[in-house]
Amino acid sequence: MTLSDGRDTDAHPRTDRPAQAASEFVQLLDPDGTRVTAPGYDQWIADLDEAALLALYRDMVVIHRVDAEATALQRQGEIGLWPPLAGQEAAQVGSAHALREDDFVFSSYREHAVAWCRGLRPEDLLKVWRGVAGSGWDPYELGMATPQIIIAAQTLHAVGYAMGIQRDGTDQAAIAYFGDGATSEGDASEALVFAATYKAPVVFFCQNNQWAISEPVGLQSTQHLAQRAAGFGIPWMRVDGNDVLAVMAATRIALERARTGGGPTYIEAVTYRMGPHTTADDPKRYRTEDELEEWRGRDPIARLERLLRSRGALDDDGASDIAREADAAAAAVRAACVSLPDPEPLSIFDHVYAEPNSHVDRQRDHYARYLAMFDEPGAAGEGSRA
C-alpha cells in the first residue's frame, strides 16, 4: 500500500507510515453518483425512496453550511474553537439516519451532523465552543451524550450504556463515534473487550478521516482499522465513508445485530477531513494539496446530488431551495450564538456535586461575599482598589 496521494513513502521518518488504501471498502454510490451494487448491503437501503434520499441530501447540505458558519464565527472571535466536519457529512448523516430515536449516541467532539440529525436546536450547537456551558444540550432529550474531548473515553461509556440496555431488556442500541486516532487509546481496546465479552448491543463507528491532527492514520495502525475488531471476535465492516448509502446500510446492519442479541459490530467509515483538525491548526503544514484534490473528487454531497439529479429528483430550483434552507439554518445558528449571554459567576459552583457539599458551599459563600463588596456604595471597588 502507498500513501493515497502517491507521495514517496520514504520521504519522512515520521509520516512515512503508509496510509491505508482508500479503496477496499463497500460502496453503493460511486463518486460519479452512480448507484453500484454490493451484495449483502443493497437490501438494507432498498426502502429509501426519493424523499428519504432528499432528506439525507438536505441534512448534509445544511450541516455543511452550518459548519462553515461556525468556522467563520471562530474567525470572528465569537467562539473560541471549532472542529470542522466538512468531508465527513455522509459518514455522520448516513449513520445518524439509521438510528432510532430511542438509541443513544456517545460521540467525540466532531459529530455536529449527528447531533443535528438528532434534533439539535441551533442555540445549543455553540454553547460549549463559546464557553458558556459544559454541555450544549440535555443528553436525555437528544439521546446523545455530551461530546467527549478525551480521545476514546466515550467508547467505554457506550458499552456501559449498552450493558444497561441489556439489563433493561429493551431492543435499543448504543453507538460510539470515534476517530482513527482514538483506536490507539487503551480505552478503545478495553471497550472492545467489554463489548465482546458481554455481547453488548453497541455499534463502534470509526470515522477514519485519515488524520489525527497531523498524524496520518498509518501512524496509528499498519492494518485497516476495522480489522482491529477481528481480534476481539467482533464482526466488522469497512465502508466508503463518503458514500451516505453504504454508511447507512452498514449502520442498519450493525443496529439490527445489536437489537437481536447479536452483540457489537465495528464499522470503519473511510472518509476524509477536508479542513483542519480544529480552527487552531494549519493542515497545510502536514498534508499536500494533491491529497486534498483527490478527496475533493470524492465529495459526499456532490455524489448524492448527482444521483438525485440523474433520477430527476432534484433540479436547480430544488437545489437552490435547499441552499436557502441551509443559509437560514446558518443564520439561525449565528444569531443564537452571538446572543448567548455569559453565565452568572456563581454558577461555576453549581452541579459540582448533586448533593450539598460543605467545602464547595463554603467557597461559594465566600466568593459571593467577595463579589458583593463591589456592589456596595463606597465599597472596595470604588475606594482603595480604584
Add this chain to the structure above:
Amino acid sequence: MSTLTLGQALNAGLRRALEDDDRVVLLGEDIGTLGGVFRVTDGLQRDFGDARVVDTPLSEAGIIGTAVGLAYRGFRPVCEIQFDGFIYPGFDQIVAQVAKLHARTQGRVRMPLTIRVPFGGGIGAVEHHSESPEAYFTHTSGLRVVACANPQDAYTMVRQAIASDDPVLFFEPKRRYHAKGEVDVDADLADAPPMGVATVAQRGDDVTLVTYGALVQVARDAAAATADDGVSIEVIDLRSLSPVDYPTIEQSVRRTGRLVITHEAGQQGGVGAEIAASITERCFEFLEAAPVRITGHDVPYPPAKLEQHHLPDLDRILDGVDRVLGRPNSLTGVEG
C-alpha cells in the same frame, strides 16, 4: 446487633444495597465466584446473579468507563478496584469523566458510582498492594472521598455511598478487614451519622489527633498509652476526606489547642497538609502549637520488611504528640 468483621460488614452492606435497589450493579475483577480477593463480595453473585454482580475483564479503565455508561442509563454501579495500586489505569475515567459529568451536563447526568478501594499497608504485601492514593482524588472536585475504619461504619457508609447521587471513592482499610466489631444491621440508615461527618472515636482534652482508616485504631492505642501519663488525647475519625468535616475538628482544637494529623499516605500535598492549613486559617488564635503531621514518608511504598519504618505507628504518633506538647521529642534541639 451482630458481631462482624469489617469485611463481613461490607458484604452485608453490599447485600442490603443490592436488595434495596435493583439498579445497583457490582462490577469488578474476581468478585463473582471467588467473592473478591478479600471475600468482600462473597456469595453475592450466587444470590443476585451475574447481571447484578459482574466479573469483569482485567481492565480498570474498562470497569470504571463502563460504569459511567451504566450510570448514564440510570444504574448505580459499585466498582471494586482489587488493590489501591491498581486504580491508576482507571484514573482518567475517574477524574476526567466520573468527577465532571454532573457539572459538565449542568446537573442533568448523575454519576452515582461507588468505587471501592482496599487501601493502605501493613499486610506485608508486594509492591502496588499497599498504597494510599486518596489525595489524588481529594484534589478532584466532583468526587466524594471517604474511608471507613470499623465494621459499623463499613456497613452504613457503603450503603450511604451507594445511595448518594454523587460519585464516591470508598477506601477500605485492608489490614482491618478481619477486625471484628458490633454492627447493628437493622438500624435505619437515616439514623446513622451522615457519610460526610467526622466522629469522635475517643474523647480527650489535651491534644486533637485526626486520622482515618486503619490508623484510627493506632490512634486509639496512642490515646490509651498517654492516658497513664495524664495526657488526654481526642481521636477524630475523619471518615470523609472530601469534603472534610471541619466544624468537628475545629470544635475539638478550640478546646485542646493542639493538633496532630496522621495518615499512611505521604506528607507532601496530602490530606494532613490540607487539614493543617485549613485549621490554622480557621482557628489560629486557639492553637498553642503548630499542627504536626505524622505520615508515611515521601518515598515509594517500601518492601514489606521495611514497611514498619514507613507506616506511622504508636511510637511515631506519640512523638508527634510530644511535639505539640513541647515535650522532648525527636526534633528537640534540631535546627532548620
